[in-house]
Amino acid sequence: MSEPQRLSPGDTAPDFSLPDADGKTVALGDYRGRSLVVYFYPAASTPGCTKQACDFRDSLAALDDAGFDVVGISPDGPEKLAKFRDAEGLTFPLLSDADKTVMAEWGAFGEKKNYGRVVRGVIRSTFVVGPEGKIDKALYNVKATGHVDRLRKELGV
Template sequence: MTEQNRLADGDAAPEFSLPDADGNTVSLSDYRGRSVVVYFYPAASTPGCTKEACDFRDSLAELNDAGFDVVGISPDKPAKLAKFRDAEGLTFPLLSDEDRSVMTAWGAFGEKKNYGKIVQGVIRSTFVVDPDGKIAKALYNIKATGHVDRLRKDIGV
């Protein structure tokens, strides 16, 4: 497998402007001055991605109270994201990166192993971006189940 461009703690978070589930543009700079959890997931309405999104939904009040916003990014079209949001009662922005350019810039798209085969795809990843736009925590190849609980412990929420 080739080594992908990976972000590390202390790096500047790559800027993005992407459409949300309603077609409104959301940018990373909208969160300047607050901490934001940016997570990348392969596909809306799949079992692992649904579990992860619902875990973020269920922890959102505590994360927000501690000064953390949450944004999910996948390659899904906005209409699919809206359906996913509505079906699961998600209350944080889901953004569409159809061309995967933002995922690539963040090191969340590229070669990965899937059932023993090397494939191109979304690398489930989560980042904590500090109020100044720097990466405070970069987590690659995470598991959907239990991830949010571990993240909350790591950031003290």
């Protein structure tokens, strides 16, 4: 099993410019000067991804107060992202990486084990990007449940 290219603390975050749930382009550069939590998830409206998104939603005020913005990225199209956002009351941007190029650049797409089999897919991952665009934290193969609480503890939020 070949490992996808992985990012490490200190690396420059790969740039992105992706459509959000409303089709508006959102770029990494839009967040320059603030810290940004970027999380990659496999599919909107699935149980694990819903749990993770709702945990971020429920923690958003505390993260924002501490200077962290949040964006979620999946291969879903904008229409599916809009339905997910509206159904769950999500108030942070959900971005569409339909061709998975950004995911691959961040090491969040590639070969992984799924129920003991090697498959290609989205690797549930979370990154903290500092105000100058450098990776502060790179967390791969995170669990959907409990992950946001753990991240908040690590960030002191």
